[in-house]
Amino acid sequence: MSTPPIGRRGFIKGALGVGALAVAGCAPGGSGQAVPSKLAAPSATASTVKGEITIWNRSGDLFKVFDAAIAKFKQAYPGVTVNHQQVDIDAKLANTLISGTDVPDGSFWDDAKIGGQAEHLYDLTDLIAPYQDKTAPYKISVNTVDGKIYGVPWDLDPGLLWYREDILEAAGVDIASIATYDDLLTAARTIKDKNPASKPIHLDKNPFLSQLWLEMLANQQGTSLTDASGKLRLDSPEYKKIFTWIEQATGDGLVTHAPYLEPADVNTLDNGQQVFVPWAIWWSFAPQNLLKATKGKWRAAPLPAWTPGGARSGVMGGSSFVIPAKAKNPELAWLLYEYLCFKDEGIQAVYGPNSVYPGGLSTSVPSYLPVLDPAKPLFQPIEALGGQDLWKVATEASSTIPAAAPIPWWWAQSVDYLGNNVQRLIEGKMSPDDVIADSAKKIQRNLVDRG
Structure with a gap:
């Protein structure tokens, strides 16, 4: 789920050396034996474990x-x-x-x-x-x-707001003024007024990624597709707020609807049509490896909040x-x-x-x-971001991320309903209420109840 199609594609293993499993049950994999569920640490030292x-x-x-x-x-x-x-x-x-x-x-x-x-x-x-x-x-x-x-x-x-610094400066938009998602719409309108050909805000054309993005925006508001008990909570003010914002952004002609970092997306990022990309930190791969004409012109800021003073990031x-x-x-x-x-x-x-x-x-x-100390970076400032200290931006944004609930086992399958309906909303084929009602009904009937 975390791995984007480009640039984030991990990990490791352990072997029994000294000491036995301190667990209830029998050794794992034994024929006819109960498989232990709780793992205890080895008692051996680093120099003796084998x-x-x-x-x-x-x-x-x-x-x-x-x-x-x-x-x-x-x-x-x-x-x-x-x-x-x-x-x-x-x-x-x-x-x-x-x-x-x-x-x-x-x-x-x-x-x-x-x-x-x-x-x-x-x-x-x-x-x-x-x-x-x-x-x-x-x-x-x-x-x-x-x-x-x-x-x-x-x-x-952490989710961040990626933006073209040069275009914002030319339009007289201060990134610090974009504190809420309403502010983001206002900034996008200002930029579009300066350049009517622009469609400043990226919304993704991939159903899976658009649902992943949706959950980032929900996480900002302290919610998610299900609660800790697995109860569906799509029909809520938080999701309605997101869908309404999408409807407003698309209705005002402020959206470029393009598939994540495919040629159509890269071209419109490089030619100035796209100016804002609210996305995960792993979008940093784009200016470092894909964008040519605008390399060095992109920057990152915390995501806008949904309400004044609200969380400025969520996890994607x-x-x-x-x-x-x-x-x-x-x-x-x-x-x-x-x-x-x-x-x-x-x-x-x-x-x-x-x-x-x-x-x-x-x-x-x-x-x-x-x-996660902003003053003690693990990675260096990025030349492709004009030398910006992305570590400081990302760690400060991360400190505001709310907790979440366990991700339901059927999450990926729900893309057939919710992810596809988010696409229909962006295309103007469904309303926010339609997305909520249709997605919730099908997820409940086909996934939750059958689970």
Whole structure:
């Protein structure tokens, strides 16, 4: 769910060395035996723990980043061998968990997928406990099912308002004046008055991404598609406010409706038609790697708030690490994930300068709060953003993100209803009330009730 089509495509494993599982039940994978659900940490020290683990990750830039970070882990845990494998996780992991055959010791996975497979994963509650109060509340909440934590929280993907600084200056628009979404509409109108050919605000043409974006805007308001008990709450003032805003923006001709970073999108970003992109931090990939004519002209700011003084960011996507209940060496997978997510050395190995990102990984920030210090950046200012300190913008925005509820197992399937209806709203084919009524009815009937 957190991985955009371009630029964010992760993660690792653990092996049994010294010490036995301190869990209720029998060893994982034993024939005819109950599979233990709660994992305890190994009792061995870093210098004595030994074993081999298989870790699954997506291919692409993150695989290379984590591969280098795993090398640092192996220096800290010299007795652990890590088989780091590139896998089509979306196609393979769920079926592997269900079959229980050749499961990895640990895997990168989208937050949206974890809740639906909790019965096949280790309960990590006791292991996360020492770090829970120091982890972004959002990440704890989306990894929690029935009070138990099943994922090791990794990234935090704060929403930001990306904008063309040169166009705003020419139109006399101060980015600091855009404090609410109504202010954003006002700024877009001002820009359109200066350049009638512009359609300043990006709204995405991909149903999945548009629903992911919708949830970012809902998260800003402290809500989400379901509550903690799984009750649907789409029919609410918060979602009605978002849909009404979309209707107003499109009705006023302020929207470019384009598919995420495909040629039509890139062209209109480069030619000045698009000026504002309210999107996750991982959009930073675009000015760094895709935009040519406008490289160096884009900047990031906190998202507008829905009400004056409201939260200035929400989460759009995100990933964590899971340890299958039938993993052969789960304790060592935990040591790896603990190192990468909660230890300064491991976090620096992931986010600091590396061969893939010479200035550091800038497409997310860690979810571990002690390292989110605006004055102590993990990645460097970005030349493609005119030298802007994106770390400071992102970490300050992240501090305002509300907690959320666990993501329902059927979230991706609901795109057939809600994501598609958001597209119809943008196209002027449905009203806000129609989107709410039709989507809620079909999600309840076809997904919630059948769950």
